Amino acid sequence: MRLSTSWMYQQSLSNMLNQQSALATTQNQVSTGSRINVASDDPAGAGQVVNLNHIIAANSQYSDSINSATTSLNTEASTLSSVNSVLDSARTLALQAINGTLSNTDRNSIASQLSQMRDQLVQQANSTDSNGNALFAGTSSATTPFQVGVNGTVSYQGNNGQQRAAVGSGLQIATNDSGAGLFMNIPTGNGSFVASAGAANTGTLVVGANSVTDQAAWTAGAATSGGGYTITFGAGNTWAATDATGNPVLDSSGNPVGGTYQDGGAISFNGMSISMSGTPAAGDTVSVKAGGQQDIFTTLSNMINALQSGGSDTQLTNVMSRQVESIDQTQSTLSAAQVAIGGRLDTLQAQQSSYQDLNVTYQSALSDVQNVDAYTAISNLSLQSTALQASQQVFAQVKSMSLFNYIK
Known part of the structure; x- marks a missing residue:
């Protein structure tokens, strides 16, 4: 078989180019720390990387949704605690008005305090979350769901819906509660x-x-x-x-x-x-x-009117007793809402913990598929570099050889 000089050159060149390509691939793996930089590096592995990255991204979105929902619910829980504190104070004033023989000055003083509390309740009922959305408007876009009319009555501009956040595949959590149920549609008397x-x-x-x-x-x-x-x-x-x-x-x-x-x-x-x-x-x-049914704002207005009406102690006591019942019903409603919020927060915390554990698992799987073994890659880089240098040296020697060198 006749071996031409051009064929030997071509073979040597092809071998060096292949070694250079392998060396470049290994250098890229060492510099990036990734075994798969293009799909051709490992088509099957590249498919796994795409799927794992998709799952990790979805879980990250759910985690962000959980964080946002948690913030909204914590804000609502804090607001309802403040509302309960105001109602505790209003209830104390009502009992004070019932149990004591008050002068008109005393009654007007209590009425003034209750008026301030009523304004404070309206402000709290119009509280917003970190994004500026009304906490108690339901799914309505109304930024101030509780409006005070010219006659002092409070009307509700929201609806009975609940905003929900997707926190998992097929899992949604309510992130607020309607102000209609919390402040407006309160059962009178003992509930029956x-x-x-x-x-x-x-x-x-x-x-x-x-x-x-x-x-x-x-x-x-x-x-x-x-x-x-x-x-x-x-x-x-x-x-x-x-x-x-x-x-x-x-x-x-x-x-x-x-x-x-x-x-x-x-x-x-x-x-x-x-x-x-x-x-x-x-x-x-x-x-x-x-x-x-009676809203809590009307309850406080009834107390204020009774104190300012100049009626008898018996009339005042009867009115205040009924309004205390309404306050108790409101606080019972708020307590039930706080329990429900606590349950939702527990669900969110458990779901977030699950995503954190899954993220560790998926990141580990992604690392196994995508990342290169640094020690192996560096060793290969050294070997490939040495082999390329040897090939280049051999080619340099071969290309300088001719028949005349042999005769000489």
């Missing part, structure tokens, strides 16, 4: 009914604590009463009850409900018990109404 002394009463009767003692009897009675009752007092503290249509309320034996009231005692029928104190005048009444 409200018992109120008649505005035209002339005695000293004060309606106290009341409750449902037999849910089945209460439900059955409410279904036939037309939505409420009226208790009317006669001479000698006798009383009788009528339904919303004015018909006498009957007991299980078909006899009219009634009896004689004792100061400090309770009147009970149809599964409810109403504590009272004082002495009613003949013709005084107590109304029982079911299913009412």
Whole structure:
């Protein structure tokens, strides 16, 4: 077989070019620390890198969403705690007005404090998160969901929805609560009914604590009463009850409900018990109404109006007692919301912890596929560099050889 000089040159050149390419690849791996810099380095590995980077990016987005949701919920929880503190102060003032014999100056002073608290509650209800979004507007874009009218009444401009954040595949968490449920649609009385002394009463009767003692009897009675009752007092503290249509309320034996009231005692029928104190005048009444709602701003306004009206101690006590019930209902609603927020924060924390663990796992897998073994790469670089130098030296010697050198 005849070996031409040109063929030997071509083979030597091709071999050196291949060694240079391999050396360049290894140099790139050493400088970047990555085994796969282009897809051709390892097509299968490159596919794995793309998939792992996609998963890591998705988890990072979920983590950012969790951080944002956590901030919003913590802001809401802090705001509701502040609202509760204001309501505690309002409740204390209401009890102070009930328990003491106050002068008009004292009453006006308490009314002034309550007015400031009402303004503070409006401000807190219009709180925003770190992005400037209203906390309690639901899904509405209203920046001030609670608006104060010219007559001092507060209206709600938001809706009943909840904003949600995607924190996982198919998993969404509510990041706020509607102000309608927290501040506006508050059940009156004990949550089932409200018992109120008649505005035209002339005695000293004060309606106290009341409750449902037999849910089945209460439900059955409410279904036939037309939505409420009226208790009317006669001479000698006798009383009788009528339904919303004015018909006498009957007991299980078909006899009219009634009896004689004792100061400090309770009147009970149809599964409810109403504590009272004082002495009613003949013709005084107590109304029982079911299913009412009242916003917390109206509650404070009612307290302010009662203090400024100049009414009797009995009238003030009756009004304040009903408003204290409304404050208690509001605080119960806020407490339930805070418990729900705590549950959501626990879910977010658990989800974030899961993503942190998964990120370590995926980063390790990505490193195994993509990163180069530094020790091996440096060793290969040294060997390839030496081999290339040897090839270059051999080629230099070969290209200078000819037949004349051999004859010589």
